[in-house]
Amino acid sequence: MKLVPSNVSGRIYVVLLLILAAAPFIFESIKQPFYLDLLSRALILAIAATSLNLILGFGGMVSLGHAAYIGIGAYSVGIASYYDFYDGWLHIALALGVSALFALITGAISLRTKGVYFIMITMAFSQMVYFTLLSLSEYGADDGLVIYQRSEFPGILDMESSTGLYYWILGLLLITLFFVHRLVHSRFGKVIVGSKFNEVRMQSLGFNTYRYRLTCYVISAMICSLAGVLLGNFTSFISPDMIGWARSGELIFIVIIGGVSTIFGPVIGTIAFVVLEEVLSKITVYWHLIFGVMLVLLVLYGKGGIHGFLSRWDTKEGDES
Amino acid sequence: MDWNLLITQLMNGLQLGLLLFLLASGLTLIFGIMDFINLSHGSFYMVGAYFCGTLVVTTGSFVIGIVGGLIGVFIVGALIELVIARKLYRSDHLDHVLVTFGLILIFDTLVHMIWGSAGMAIPLPPVLDGQITMGSIVLPTYRVLIIAAGLLVAALLYVLVSKTRLGMLIRAGASNRTMVEALGVNINRLFLIVFALGATLAGLAGMLIAPITEASIGMGNDIIITAFVVVIVGGIGSVKGAFYASLLLGLMDTLSRSYLDDLMKLVMSGDAAETAAPAISAMLIYILMAAILAFKPQGLFPPAGAK
Amino acid sequence: MSEVMLSIRDLNKRFGGITATDDVNLDVTTGEIHAIIGPNGAGKTTLIEQLSGQLKPDSGSVQFNGKNILDYPMPKRARMGLARSFQITSVVMPMTLLENVMLAVQANSGHSFRFWSRANDNKELRNAAMESLTLLKLEDRADKLAGNVSHGEQRQLEVAMALAMKPRMLLLDEPMAGMGKEESAQMIAILNQLKGDKTILLVEHDMDAVFQMADQLSVLVNGHIIATDTVENIRNNKAVQQAYLGDSHK
Numbered sequence: 001m002k003l004v005p006s007n008v009s010g011r012i013y014v015v016l017l018l019i020l021a022a023a024p025f026i027f028e029s030i031k032q033p034f035y036l037d038l039l040s041r042a043l044i045l046a047i048a049a050t051s052l053n054l055i056l057g058f059g060g061m062v063s064l065g066h067a068a069y070i071g072i073g074a075y076s077v078g079i080a081s082y083y084d085f086y087d088g089w090l091h092i093a094l095a096l097g098v099s100a101l102f103a104l105i106t107g108a109i110s111l112r113t114k115g116v117y118f119i120m121i122t123m124a125f126s127q128m129v130y131f132t133l134l135s136l137s138e139y140g141a142d143d144g145l146v147i148y149q150r151s152e153f154p155g156i157l158d159m160e161s162s163t164g165l166y167y168w169i170l171g172l173l174l175i176t177l178f179f180v181h182r183l184v185h186s187r188f189g190k191v192i193v194g195s196k197f198n199e200v201r202m203q204s205l206g207f208n209t210y211r212y213r214l215t216c217y218v219i220s221a222m223i224c225s226l227a228g229v230l231l232g233n234f235t236s237f238i239s240p241d242m243i244g245w246a247r248s249g250e251l252i253f254i255v256i257i258g259g260v261s262t263i264f265g266p267v268i269g270t271i272a273f274v275v276l277e278e279v280l281s282k283i284t285v286y287w288h289l290i291f292g293v294m295l296v297l298l299v300l301y302g303k304g305g306i307h308g309f310l311s312r313w314d315t316k317e318g319d320e321s
Numbered sequence: 322m323d324w325n326l327l328i329t330q331l332m333n334g335l336q337l338g339l340l341l342f343l344l345a346s347g348l349t350l351i352f353g354i355m356d357f358i359n360l361s362h363g364s365f366y367m368v369g370a371y372f373c374g375t376l377v378v379t380t381g382s383f384v385i386g387i388v389g390g391l392i393g394v395f396i397v398g399a400l401i402e403l404v405i406a407r408k409l410y411r412s413d414h415l416d417h418v419l420v421t422f423g424l425i426l427i428f429d430t431l432v433h434m435i436w437g438s439a440g441m442a443i444p445l446p447p448v449l450d451g452q453i454t455m456g457s458i459v460l461p462t463y464r465v466l467i468i469a470a471g472l473l474v475a476a477l478l479y480v481l482v483s484k485t486r487l488g489m490l491i492r493a494g495a496s497n498r499t500m501v502e503a504l505g506v507n508i509n510r511l512f513l514i515v516f517a518l519g520a521t522l523a524g525l526a527g528m529l530i531a532p533i534t535e536a537s538i539g540m541g542n543d544i545i546i547t548a549f550v551v552v553i554v555g556g557i558g559s560v561k562g563a564f565y566a567s568l569l570l571g572l573m574d575t576l577s578r579s580y581l582d583d584l585m586k587l588v589m590s591g592d593a594a595e596t597a598a599p600a601i602s603a604m605l606i607y608i609l610m611a612a613i614l615a616f617k618p619q620g621l622f623p624p625a626g627a628k
Numbered sequence: 629m630s631e632v633m634l635s636i637r638d639l640n641k642r643f644g645g646i647t648a649t650d651d652v653n654l655d656v657t658t659g660e661i662h663a664i665i666g667p668n669g670a671g672k673t674t675l676i677e678q679l680s681g682q683l684k685p686d687s688g689s690v691q692f693n694g695k696n697i698l699d700y701p702m703p704k705r706a707r708m709g710l711a712r713s714f715q716i717t718s719v720v721m722p723m724t725l726l727e728n729v730m731l732a733v734q735a736n737s738g739h740s741f742r743f744w745s746r747a748n749d750n751k752e753l754r755n756a757a758m759e760s761l762t763l764l765k766l767e768d769r770a771d772k773l774a775g776n777v778s779h780g781e782q783r784q785l786e787v788a789m790a791l792a793m794k795p796r797m798l799l800l801d802e803p804m805a806g807m808g809k810e811e812s813a814q815m816i817a818i819l820n821q822l823k824g825d826k827t828i829l830l831v832e833h834d835m836d837a838v839f840q841m842a843d844q845l846s847v848l849v850n851g852h853i854i855a856t857d858t859v860e861n862i863r864n865n866k867a868v869q870q871a872y873l874g875d876s877h878k
Contacts, residue, residue, distance in 0.1 A: 062415055109611050113618060116358050116414050116557075120549045121614065127546045128607035135599035187740040187747045194720050194731055201718045204680060205793065206706035206735035215741065245546065249360075249422040256419065289430035295423030299416050300408055 013264060020170060024163045036162055042274040043169045044230045047176050049254045049266035051223035056252070057260030058184055059216050060196030061111070064119050064248050065126030069221045071243035072099045073228020075133065078145040078238040088151035088159070091232075095225040102129075103221030107214050123245050130243040144239030151233050159233055169230050173267070176223055181263050183219075192216050193261075253295065328458050330579045331572070336464055338571025339471025343526035344541075344548040345555065345563040346478060347519020353558020353624060354494040355410055355512055360421035361401075362523055362548070363541025364428035369394045369524025370536035371436055374443040383446045390528050391521055398520025402513050410512075425542060432538050440537035443528075467529050474525070475564055482560050491515060492624065547574075550610045556620025566621060570606050577602035632691075633658045633797055633827050634679075639688035641674060641851075648674040649685065650851035656797070656844075661819065661828045663838045666848035667871060672831040673715055675848070676801045679829075680712040681705045693796060707736060709796030713786035713803055715831070721775035725766055725785055728774055729757035732792035760792040764818060780811040787815070791826075798822075800830040804837055816840050839863075847871065 019026070020039075027036045048070055055061040076094035080086070106125040110118055139145050150159035159165050183189050194202045195209045202209050232238050241247075250273070258269020280287035348362050373390030377383055401424070409416055449463045482488035490511055494501045502508050527541065534540070551570055555562025582598035589597075613620065634656040641649035648671045656662045664672055677683040679690060681702035690698050697705055706712075719728050727748065733756040734740060734747065747753065761767050764784045769777055774785060783803060790798050803819075804812045816837050819828065823843075832838050838845065839859050846856040849871045855862060862868055 062418070064418060106611075109614055113614065116352065116356070117553065117614075117618075119358065119414060119418060120553060121610070124546060124550050124553070124607055124610055127543075128604050131603035132600045135603045136596070137599075138596060182746075183743050185746045185748065186744055187734055187742040187750075189743075190727070190731060190734065190747045191740045194723070197720045197722060198718055200682065200702075201714070201720065202731070202735075203702040204682070204706055204712050204714075205732050205789065206703050207740065208701075208703045212740065246422075246425075246542070249418070252415070253419060253422070256415070286430050286434055288426045289434075292423040292426030292430065296405065296420050296427070299412075299420045299423070300405065 024166055033162065036166060038274060038278065040162070040166050040169055040234055041231075042270050043166075043173050043267075044227050044234060045251075045254065045274065046267045046270040047169075047173050047227040047230070048224050049251055049258065049270050050173075050176050050180055050263075051220045051227065052251050053255045053258075053260060053266045054180055054183070054220045054223070055213075055217055056255055057262075057265065058189065058196065059192045059213060061213065061217065062119050062252070063110075063122040063217075064245060064252065065106075065122035065124070066220075066224055066251050067243050067245070067247035068126035068129040069099045069103070069224035070228040070231060070247070071129060071133065071240070072102060073225035073230075074232035074238045074242055075139070075145075075228075076225070077151060077229055077232035078147055079139055081147045081149065082139065082145060086149055086152045088153040091151045091229055092226065095229045096222050099221045099225035099228075100218055103218040104214070107217040107221075111210060111214055111217065123248065126243060126245060126248060130240050130245075133240045133243065140239070142240060144237055144241075147232065147236045147238065150236070151229070165230075165233060169234075172226060172230065176226075177263055177267070179223075184263070188212065188215075325458060326579070329460070330575055332460060332464060332468065334572035334575035335568070336467050336471070336571070337575055338568035339468060339475070340526045340530055341544070341548055341551050341571050342471065342475060342564055342567035343522045343529075344545065345551040345567050346560050347522045348545075348548050349552045349555065349558055349560065349563045350491060350515050351519050352552060354491065354515055355406070357406055357410060358414055358417040358421070359406070360418060360545070361424035361428065362421075362519070363543075363545030364425055365394055365398060365520040365523035366527035366541035366544070367432060367536070367539070368397055368428065369521075369527035370443070370531035370540065371432060371441060372524070373528035374441045374531060374536050375436075377443055378441075383449070386443070387525075387528060391525060394524030395517050395521045398517040398524075399513060401520070402516035406516060407509070407512070425539075429539050429542075436536075438538065440535035441531075442535050443532045445532045463532065470525075470529060474522070478560055487511075487514070547606065550606055552620075553610055554613050554620060556623035558624040559620065559622045562620050562622035570609070573605055573609065574602070577605050631658050632656065633693060634829065635689075635691040636679070637689045637691075639675075639678065639690065640686045641671075641678060641683065642686055647851050649678065652688070652848075652851070652853055654846055654853060654856065656827060656829050658827050659824045660843040661823050661830065661841050662844045662846065663842035664829070664831045664846045664848055665833070665835065665838055670848040671851040672848055673801055674851075676712065676715075676799055676831055679799055680710065703735075706793065709794075710799060711790040711793040711795035711797070712799040713790045713801060715801040715805060717779070717782045717786060719774045719782060719785050719789065722773065724771050724773055725761060725777065725781075725788075726754070726757055726770040728785060729760050729788050729792045730754065732760070732789040733757050736793050757792055760788045763791060764788040765814065780807045783807055784811075784815065787818070791822075795826070797827040797829065800828060800832075802831055802833055804832065804834055812837055 023039055024036055027033055048066065051069075052063065052066045055063060073095040076098060077091045080091055080094060106122070110121045110125070113121060133139065134141055150165070153159065159168060184193070191202065191207050191209070191212045195207070195213060199209050228242075231242070254269040254273045255266055256269070257272055258267065259265035276291070280290055284290070344362065344366060348359065351357050351359055351362075369390050372393040373386040376389040377386035380386070405420060405424070409420060445463055449466060451462045453460050453462050453465055482491055490501060490506060494511065501511070523541070527536070547570065551563055551566045554570065555564070555566030578599070581602045582594050585594035585598050632655045634654075636652055636654040639649050639652040641647075652675065664675070666672055674683065678685045681697075681700060685698070689696060692705070692708065692710060695708070697708070700708070720731065723731070730747065730753045733753050737752070758767060758770065761770055764787055766781060766784055766788060769781060774782060777785070783805065787800065787803055790800070804815050807815065812834065819830075819841055822828065842859055844856060845859055845862045846853050847862065847868050854867055854871065855865050857865065
């Protein structure tokens, strides 16, 4: 339950944060506003990845359906805007409410299962959201939904400008990281982490692990839906593709590559993923092939799978797996 | 009551169910025996369609297309088992998810590179392109063939699993892998056969459907989730469960798409029914899955003595 | 002080063709150490699992503190005062000894839907946990990871965690499994100290240990209790000697 991998200096993270804070100005001065877009998208994904890490990294719940919550968040913005409701707080309330409800119902069912079952069921539920949205022709079906105006937060921050939106995103990311940090070290967090390693043990101590894990799942879903709200604002074009299980798979990959059970891990993972995506797609239009091969090799030959590969970064006491 | 429509929809449901069965039977065996979660099973479906398509187009013979395609998918499946799956049986499920996710990317891109991004149409020989008339009911010949083929394969699988030695090993393995290993059976060979067989069945499904829908990149990626739902509903490791669950889900899905809006119009306004019905029929199979999990989590027909 | 705290009646459990628990009847009196011994495969752990709630019996009843607990899930039984230690060490390896025991304390200090304050800094949890660790002579190792201490220390941790739950009764499944002579002696001394204050039902393989601690001894053979009596009487019991033919004991 570390903040950062122990052999990487904390100072690097401070520098990283400073760079992130100054990013809009840096990119403007080198006349590359596109990089701000890239970074914005990365940080949104980082919020989603952080939410997934909460249940996957700390809680051991491997959800292959987390992209559904990004979709719920994005569509909260989209559908509300479709009916000319642009109030940002409404969008957030909708996103949090719907995602919490969906997570409560599907989580209550999924968490009664373990292992392979759990993975498949979370995947199935997110497909359900995908197909449902696909069949609602009113909201664009697979043509998607276009938003003409971003969420309004009158008096607070202007989402219409790229810089404004970027700071919203960065701010929310930092708040999320801080919140997750407190959560993991709290009593609640101890139950979640303990249940990951030894659920029977925790139950024999007197913990109703099911209730705690369900609560954690719902919290994670709500955070993820906020990422979706930001994504909806960022892209202005919302489609069911955001919910496909390939997106969920990417989130898992990001979380693993960044280092499960560290707080900053998902941020690192997301930046690495986005950079990789950018670099590879410039090399060839068939970059998915390279990416796929890398994935396979990483799992097969990274000693002990990816878990092993990453826990070698952590040489001090504190085995992540 | 439009009987023609009902019969047609029943046939469609049956067809979907049997195709799902071809996919799900391999999936459930690979899960049940090797405890291996293969997200890329749908890639075999796609590869089967493309192999068959290419052979049909180059040789002009549908039969060669099917037979050649099956052999091709079998080989691909065997290779994947030998090179990749085999190394991961003792690994975390998370590792399976990541590797097979990578495999999907690899397969999809390779298909793109070899066959291009547009789909491939597979022409049917004239004898299959017609219709069969039974009284007042008219059915496309090819769809009848698909159903016949699906039922035949189901029958063959039944014989294989319940009457042959290989089938006995498969059933034993689905219930208790360690036991089978302890009996000194060549477990590697068993796994290889099961994996390749599963892949071939998936490939068959792909080549059967491709003349109707076209072979396309990623065609297996969505239907594979439905196959996973079938596996859960039927019971992991159970071919019998996969059979009944596929038919159930296939019929449910098809019939609800046709008739749900009419049913709903009985209790609500026409507009509301038309908007809600497609969404609800999309959700139905997942609601069924949730119900099964709530009341009978091991599935409808779990293998005897399974966890 | 001689009320019955745990009462097992006609407990039965079958696994397919195997009867793991066969009409078991047992009473544990408050404040005593009651040991269950028996040859390998007698069904000792299965019995413990049914008492703690991990396994559901086919028939029979279990009364704890006057309440029928068979329908209670594991966490509820734990909070009622029934603490269990595991035969195969089952602690949270990546946490320190202190953190492990703090978990046990936390489980029995109200709910854990507290999302903000750092659990590790909480004085009440720490102090209570340290008390338990000190009883088991582990206070110097408190900040070591559970995965990094010796096997014997892990066994001690199991007992420390059970004690930290401030239970009415301890269910100990082979607490000294794999321990050396010295460590076993230490454990026996600790358990003897607890006698009277805590009620203990323990399963053990080590005969010498059992003879030094137990007030009452029950012998489990093929899932059935063939005798329950004092240590002296059991030692002289012919049926018990038969069951152990081939096993060495003094």
